[in-house]
Every structure is written in structure tokens, then in C-alpha cells.
Amino acid sequence: MPPLQRHVTSTDSYNYLLFLPDGDRNEIQQPLLPTILFLHGAGQRGYDLDDVRKHGIAKVVEQQPDFPFIVISPQCPRREYWNIERLSTLLDEVIASCAVDPDRVYLTGLSMGGYGTWHLAAAQPERFAAIAPICGGGNPQAAGKLKNLPVWAFHGAKDNVVPLSESEIMVSALKVHDGNVKFTVYPEANHDSWTQTYNNPELYEWFLQHWRQQTVG
Numbered sequence: 673m674p675p676l677q678r679h680v681t682s683t684d685s686y687n688y689l690l691f692l693p694d695g696d697r698n699e700i701q702q703p704l705l706p707t708i709l710f711l712h713g714a715g716q717r718g719y720d721l722d723d724v725r726k727h728g729i730a731k732v733v734e735q736q737p738d739f740p741f742i743v744i745s746p747q748c749p750r751r752e753y754w755n756i757e758r759l760s761t762l763l764d765e766v767i768a769s770c771a772v773d774p775d776r777v778y779l780t781g782l783s784m785g786g787y788g789t790w791h792l793a794a795a796q797p798e799r800f801a802a803i804a805p806i807c808g809g810g811n812p813q814a815a816g817k818l819k820n821l822p823v824w825a826f827h828g829a830k831d832n833v834v835p836l837s838e839s840e841i842m843v844s845a846l847k848v849h850d851g852n853v854k855f856t857v858y859p860e861a862n863h864d865s866w867t868q869t870y871n872n873p874e875l876y877e878w879f880l881q882h883w884r885q886q887t888v889g
Contacts, residue, residue, distance in 0.1 A: 676737055677730065677745070679721050685762035686746035689724055691733045692770065693740055704773035706880060707742040709763060711781030711788040717748045728782055732870050741876070742772055754781075754788030756795045763799065775884040780804040782866040783834060790842060797821045802882040804875060806866045807831055809838030815845035822882045824854040826869045828861030854878075 677689040693705060710729040724730045730745035744766050748754055767774060779800045781789040786808015793803045794814035802822040823846060827839040836857065846853040858865050869875060 676734055677725070677743075682762065682765060685758045685765060686748065687719075687721060688744055688746040688762060689721055689730055690766070690770070691730075691739065691741075691743035691745075693738070693742065704771050704776075705742050706740070706776035706778065707744065707766070707770075707772045708778045708780060708879070709759070710743060710745045711754055711759075711779075711785030711792075712745065712747070713781075713783035713785050715783075717750045717752065717784075719747075719749065721747055723747070728785075728866055728870055729780070741778075741879075742766075742770055748784075753784065754792070756792050759788070759792055760796060760799075776801050776880070776882075777884065778802050778804070778879045778882075780806065781808065782806040783808060783863065786834070786839075793821060793823075794818055798884070801884040802879055804869070804879075805839070805842075806869055807834045807839070807863060809834065810842050812841050812845035815842065815851065816849050818846060819849040819851045820885055822852045824856070824875070824878060826856045826858070826865050828858045828863060828865035830860065830862045831865065833863040 677691045680690050681687050712724050716723045724745050724747050729743055733739045733743050746762055777800055779789050786805040789803055789805040790810025794817045797817050804824045806826045825839045825843055827836050829836055843853055843855045
């Protein structure tokens, strides 16, 4: 049986894991599929793509070969942070080569990837149908750019790595702009608020309720 996630090397963006629901889809064909761009945390930075499988959606699909999304899980090099231009190039590459539905691209990430989710979505809100940042933070002054983009944020109340206030600030800023935002706080969770989030089918059901708006911002 072939591996569930392919290792893909890119010279222009990031190396990444690619999960395709039918296992062998490698050309644009119908039907186009919903797609998740997953951004890992600081602990998975480096040059071994297998490290990306340790947490998050890249881990979930290892146990769920029938997972109904294309999943793109890039790896950020050591000592770097997520770069908007490189992530945008990566997304362009996958859309050009796989059966991605451009109106159903969802963005999510944890910790450092939560920050990356907030920042990428604020820079390019028109690319995504919905986002789910987990235990991250962003620039509240950019919240106006996200006001029409569905957001579901998650955080652990006892997080001692990324303070709960990081998510609270962004959620409050979105509410000022009448944003479409949901916020789940796990009362007993520390930094790992992603395991129960990504194991919850409701997140994926929520993603699939949303399609990209043609005028966002």
C-alpha cells in the first residue's frame, strides 16, 4: 500500500506532505475536492517531513485514509517562521497540479502555525473559505480584512506557552468589525488545544459549510 501522504520537494516554496483522498490523484480532474492547508508549530520545523506527522491534521490523516479533503502540510525550515509569499506560492503549486476546489480551501494551524494562519488569512483573505487558528495570535489592526471570512478560533485556558489573551485579542477585534467568528476555549487545556480540536468531526463539518466569497475584505 502506498504511503498516505506523499513527500513533495519544492524549490520555490516549502517541502510538504500531500494527502490525496483517493491515494493516486495527481492531475486536475473532476470532481474538484475541498482542501486544507495545515501549518505546524515551532517544534516541527526542520528538514524531515516525517516530523510534520507528529501533530495536527498531518497526523489525523495517517489514521483516516478516507479523510475527505486534500491536505497540504508544509514544513518550515529550522529557525524560520511561516512566510506569506512562500505559502502563497505553495498553494498555487498544488492548485495547479491537483484537483483542488479553489472555492473550498481552508486554512488552519497550531501555535506558530496559528500565528501563521492569522497572518496569511489577513494578507490574502480572498484565497480562503474559512480559517481555524489554534493557540495563536495575530495583528488586531488587520481584523477588518477578516471581517467577511468565517473564523473558528481555539485555545486552552491554561496555555503557558501562548497566552489565551492572544486569541482573545483577535476575536474581540473581529467582533468590533461584526466578523463571522466562533471561539472555543478549553477550560482545562494547556498548550495542546489542537489534539481535541483536530479529532472533532464538527470542525470538518464546519469547514464544509463554507465556500469562498468572491468579495472578501
